[in-house]
Amino acid sequence: MGDDNRLTILVVDDESDIRDVTALAIADAGYRVETAADGRQGLDRCCALRPQIVVTDVRMPGLDGITLLERVKAFDPLIEVIVMTAFGEMETAIRALQRDASDFITKPVNHDALLMALQRAAQRHITRRQLAEYTAQLEHTVEDQARILHQDKMMSLGRLAASVVHEINNPLSGILNYCRLMLKILGRGEAAAEDLRRFERYLKLVESETDRCSRIVSGLLAFSRKTAPSFGPVDVAALLEKSLSLSRHKLDLTGIELVQHVPGGLPPVSGDFNQLQQCIINLIFNAIDAMPDGGRLTIGAEALSDPARVRITVADTGEGISAEDRPRIFEPFFTTKQDGHGTGLGLSTVYGIVQHHNGSVDVASSSGQGATFCLTLPAADPGDR
Numbered sequence: 001m002g003d004d005n006r007l008t009i010l011v012v013d014d015e016s017d018i019r020d021v022t023a024l025a026i027a028d029a030g031y032r033v034e035t036a037a038d039g040r041q042g043l044d045r046c047c048a049l050r051p052q053i054v055v056t057d058v059r060m061p062g063l064d065g066i067t068l069l070e071r072v073k074a075f076d077p078l079i080e081v082i083v084m085t086a087f088g089e090m091e092t093a094i095r096a097l098q099r100d101a102s103d104f105i106t107k108p109v110n111h112d113a114l115l116m117a118l119q120r121a122a123q124r125h126i127t128r129r130q131l132a133e134y135t136a137q138l139e140h141t142v143e144d145q146a147r148i149l150h151q152d153k154m155m156s157l158g159r160l161a162a163s164v165v166h167e168i169n170n171p172l173s174g175i176l177n178y179c180r181l182m183l184k185i186l187g188r189g190e191a192a193a194e195d196l197r198r199f200e201r202y203l204k205l206v207e208s209e210t211d212r213c214s215r216i217v218s219g220l221l222a223f224s225r226k227t228a229p230s231f232g233p234v235d236v237a238a239l240l241e242k243s244l245s246l247s248r249h250k251l252d253l254t255g256i257e258l259v260q261h262v263p264g265g266l267p268p269v270s271g272d273f274n275q276l277q278q279c280i281i282n283l284i285f286n287a288i289d290a291m292p293d294g295g296r297l298t299i300g301a302e303a304l305s306d307p308a309r310v311r312i313t314v315a316d317t318g319e320g321i322s323a324e325d326r327p328r329i330f331e332p333f334f335t336t337k338q339d340g341h342g343t344g345l346g347l348s349t350v351y352g353i354v355q356h357h358n359g360s361v362d363v364a365s366s367s368g369q370g371a372t373f374c375l376t377l378p379a380a381d382p383g384d385r
């Protein structure tokens with residue numbers, strides 16, 4: 001469009017009289033007009049001038065109007081093309097419309113009909129350009145969002161890598177030091193009885209530190225879903241029973257009251273028994289940790305419909321989670337437990353596994369009010385049961 005905001009119309013016709021009269025009528029109607037004497041020149045001018053609308057004759061020597069239409073549309077589909085056909089050339093008009101001409105007018109040109117066609121083409125051009133701009137803007141927004149998501153992911157991966165290094169480095173350097181110490185003592189000659197007692201202590205530390213490293217690594221594996229799960233129908237009551245029996249020892253030690261609301265006849269969920277058990281145990285252990293002075297642990301399950309799912313709840317009456325910590329509890333290595341008591345991988349493991357099961361995990365809690373974790377898992381397909 002020119003500086004004056006008028007639309008530019010290119011008139012292409014090999015007959016100079018018709019070309020001039022048509023151009024004059026169009027200029028009179030307030031458009032900017034350019035002309036070309038044949039199809040080839042029309043195409044050149046089109047590329048140079050980028051008019052909004054081209055009005056072209058069909059029958060021209062060399063490059064005819066239909067070919068010009070095709071080339072113009074290939075150059076810029078937003079340019080509207082109106083073809084002028086001789087009276088009775090209906091087939092040509094149809095061919096032009098099939099090639100996305102915006103309109104056709106018959107020769108000899110009636111100026112009112114021409115101006116009407118121009119108005120419609122101008123409207124169509126403006127609408128299509130707005131649509132194209134809007135689409136481009138949308139694509140841009142989607143690209144932006146994808147980039148932000150990617151950046152987010154890279155940032156959390158970076159944080160994850162940094163924390164893995166940090167978490168594993170300490171136990172590893174401990175292990176290394178104890179090993180060196182023992183080698184040094186052994187290097188001095190036969191180990192005395194007192195040395196052996198020290199070795200036992202060192203080896204216990206090496207054992208517990210190695211165990212810590214391996215827990216970190218296996219937790220990370222579950223979080224990054226690199227372990228291959230074996231999916232099948234999982235009986236929820238059996239899953240909860242097994243998980244509780246594995247936590248029984250810890251429960252008994254802390255004098256926590258256990259309440260169960262697990263109705264019979266729950267539909268099985270679709271999943272990997274071991275991974276789901278790991279989730280439930282992590283939630284139970286967290287609940288136990290949150291109630292060092294005793295309390296009540298409530299395990300519940302209920303069937304939901306549309307779509308068929310089962311919701312498992314693990315609720316405690318412990319210290320609860322502060323609003324500040326809430327957004328971070330599913331992050332790997334986020335822990336509020338002191339002195340190496342927590343690796344901070346329990347909930348991130350739960351999150352990773354539940355995602356992989358197409359389920360969801362939610363928490364309701366506030367400081368001092370206990371916490372309730374809900375796992376929602378899709379019911380197994382009746383065909384698979």
Ligand SMILES: Nc1ncnc2c1ncn2[C@@H]1O[C@H](COP(=O)(O)OP(=O)(O)OP(=O)(O)O)[C@@H](O)[C@H]1O
Pocket residue numbers: 282286287290316318319320321325329330334335336337341342343344345346347348370371
């Ligand atoms: N039931 C709960 N009540 C109160 N706080 C909780 C509860 N469950 C989790 N949290 C909070 O979320 C944090 C992260 O839990 P997560 O299970 O990921 O790690 P962790 O228990 O600290 O360590 P890990 O499970 O690896 O031994 C906990 O340190 C605790 O602050």
Ligand SMILES: [Mg+2]
Pocket residue numbers: 282285286342345346347
């Ligand atoms: Mg935990």
